[in-house]
Amino acid sequence: MAAEPPAAPPKEQPPQEHALPEEEDESAKPKEYVFNPIQAENELKVARFYMKRGSAKAAALRCEEALKWNPQSADAYLLLGEARERLKDKKAAAEAYKKYLEIAGGSKGAPEVRKRLERLGAKS
Numbered sequence: 001m002a003a004e005p006p007a008a009p010p011k012e013q014p015p016q017e018h019a020l021p022e023e024e025d026e027s028a029k030p031k032e033y034v035f036n037p038i039q040a041e042n043e044l045k046v047a048r049f050y051m052k053r054g055s056a057k058a059a060a061l062r063c064e065e066a067l068k069w070n071p072q073s074a075d076a077y078l079l080l081g082e083a084r085e086r087l088k089d090k091k092a093a094a095e096a097y098k099k100y101l102e103i104a105g106g107s108k109g110a111p112e113v114r115k116r117l118e119r120l121g122a123k124s
Contacts, residue, residue: 033068040070047079056086063096074104078113085116094122 047062063080066073081096097113097120104110 036069037073040066040073040076043069044073044076044079047076047083051079051083056083059083060087072103074100074107077103078109081113081116085120090120090122094120098122 043062043066047059047066050056050059050062060080060083063076063083066076067080070076077096077100081093081100084090084093084096094117097117100113101110101117
């Protein structure tokens with residue numbers, strides 16, 4: 001029987017040149033938010049849809065996304081408060097309602113929001 005020659009060690013594969021380093025990979029970069037009221041309103045439309053369908057958690061997430069695009073959106077804070085209230089998160093609901101009052105304290109919806117804050121046991 002002839003002895004088999006020893007197997008050659010595996011050769012190292014050269015790095016693939018078409019693979020991008022992690023910092024150049026677009027999907028690895030965090031999303032950057034700049035003021036965009038149109039995108040914020042689109043997110044709010046979806047949030048309202050979710051609230052009507054009974055999915056307060058999804059609505060809250062969409063409101064938070066809307067607020068990243070427009071941090072001064074009183075409507076987003078109001079809907080976020082409603083969603084958090086449905087989720088039994090009184091503290092987060094109160095925070096959202098307070099932000100709403102900071103932005104739109106003189107609006108016609110403000111008295112109702114103040115009542116909600118009282119009901120939650122928070123001061124406006």
